[in-house]
Amino acid sequence: MADMPTPCLPAEEFQHRLLTWFDKHGRHDLPWQSPRSAYRVWVSEIMLQQTQVTTVISYFERFMARFPTLEALATAPQDDVLHHWTGLGYYARARNLHKAAQVAMEEHGGELPTESVETLMALPGIGRSTAGAIIAQSTGRQAAILDGNVKRSLTRLHAVAGWPGKPAVERSLWALAEYFTPTTRLADYTQAVMDFGATLCKRSNPDCSICPFSDVCRAYAQGEPQRYPVSKPKKATPTRETIMLMLRDPQGRVWLEQRPPSGLWGGLWSLPQFERHSELNDWLEDNTKAPERHAALPSFTHTFSHFKLVITPQPVTCERISGVRESGVWYDVNHPPALGLAAPVKSLLSQLAPFTLDPTPGPSY
DNA sequence: AATGCGGGGAG
DNA sequence: CTCCCAGCATT
Structure with missing residues (x-):
């Protein structure tokens, strides 16, 4: 050649x-x-x-x-x-x-x-x-x-x-x-x-x-x-912010929705995401019965190869989902179904498990 | 030709 | 922290 x-x-x-x-x-x-x-x-x-x-x-x-x-x-x-x-x-x-x-x-x-x-x-x-x-x-x-x-x-x-x-x-x-x-x-x-x-x-x-x-x-x-090899020309990584809704029903299950089939976290199940609290409030208004907001959890950063995502988890409890939500599931952290989860979502859900009221006998304190 | 796409190991 | 890894698809 x-x-x-x-x-x-x-x-x-x-x-x-x-x-x-x-x-x-x-x-x-x-x-x-x-x-x-x-x-x-x-x-x-x-x-x-x-x-x-x-x-x-x-x-x-x-x-x-x-x-x-x-x-x-x-x-x-x-x-x-x-x-x-x-x-x-x-x-x-x-x-x-x-x-x-x-x-x-x-x-x-x-x-x-x-x-x-x-x-x-x-x-x-x-x-x-x-x-x-x-x-x-x-x-x-x-x-x-x-x-x-x-x-x-x-x-x-x-x-x-x-x-x-x-x-x-x-x-x-x-x-x-x-x-x-x-x-x-x-x-x-x-x-x-x-x-x-x-x-x-x-x-x-x-x-x-x-x-x-x-x-x-x-x-x-x-x-x-x-x-060698000559390294890739580097560019500044932008930062985005998102609010992740941790919506829980009276049984302690968490509401997950499936991401679009392609793109970031394509096909994975994730928490509902919002750019602003006002959008989250609108969503709760439209889709839940008797929502109750709790104090936001500490924000943390998830780093991708091409940007950083600052995630603020917002816990909310409600009686039930009332609106028509497509491709959503109530995720039982104590009996997790076999779903693909984005890494930060998996991490958040795993942190929840010990605090959930569990009908099965667990370790006593 | 340039960009989007995750997460973690190594230093 | 930074760098970049047993790349490929899309635009």
């Missing part, structure tokens, strides 16, 4: 050094490596998008226990899928995973279409790198990946200037990634490049002294390998 930097090593030499390192220092006991099926690799790859291995492992085990097969996932309610994703973030991943399972059932005979990168990429939530990872690890056929670990390693080895989010930089990195991809041991090689970036060529404090590529690494030669 025209815009590929000069490789730091011939492909064969690079592969040999990397696989030798992997055999001794790589990870060989991740949950999705045994048994290794296309379905398990797929789920793991989706969970691992923008999420670290140590966080994913427990989610993966719970997810597989509940959805052991592609068919089990396809036939499950979306609420159940989102419930098992609660706390992982980027919930579009879970919605796309669920949808893709249903497409695989209907159009591909219940199997992932691993014929090619293109057929996999046609499924929602699978991009070029994830498609390559699934093919390489589950079929052993040649396919390249370019995740954050590979980007970091390649930018350092070749001293690639510019933020990798720039399409021109990304094209160069894809060219290198494909150049180095071998024709044998694809599953091992794929795991190896990810392990190399995750455990040796780390974001900070890379272990250059024991790196098998230190003699050819251009960033190391320059003296400051951690300067």
Whole structure:
């Protein structure tokens, strides 16, 4: 490819050094490596998008226990899928995973279409790198990946200037990634490049002294390998404020409403939100019988990647819901249903549990 | 080409 | 606190 930097090593030499390192220092006991099926690799790859291995492992085990097969996932309610994703973030991943399972059932005979990168990429939530990872690890056929670990390693080895989010930089990195991809041991090689970036060529404090590529690494030669990759241009994160209504009925249950199917916290269940107390009052007037406001709880901040949300929880009790509310549920904190909850909502609800009048015997004080 | 989309680990 | 991670979809 025209815009590929000069490789730091011939492909064969690079592969040999990397696989030798992997055999001794790589990870060989991740949950999705045994048994290794296309379905398990797929789920793991989706969970691992923008999420670290140590966080994913427990989610993966719970997810597989509940959805052991592609068919089990396809036939499950979306609420159940989102419930098992609660706390992982980027919930579009879970919605796309669920949808893709249903497409695989209907159009591909219940199997992932691993014929090619293109057929996999046609499924929602699978991009070029994830498609390559699934093919390489589950079929052993040649396919390249370019995740954050590979980007970091390649930018350092070749001293690639510019933020990798720039399409021109990304094209160069894809060219290198494909150049180095071998024709044998694809599953091992794929795991190896990810392990190399995750455990040796780390974001900070890379272990250059024991790196098998230190003699050819251009960033190391320059003296400051951690300067690569060039970091994303940062912009000030705006702050928004919201009031979250914690409406409770005489049984102590909490009123939840489902968010729109896409966008922020899409499909998750959340507390009714308001920008102003006057809007909350109007809502109570329209939708509840005999509302009684209590003192607002302390505000707290939830930070997203692109803004901060200052949340003020407002407890209110009422006799009943009177208006016609669509897609709402009374959530019993003592017998929680399997729903997907936004992280701060889950936190608020879990704080409520000990204070609820519980008909079942509990610890005495 | 730029932006939206979560939550948590690491320093 | 800040940075950014096993990315992808949408505009």
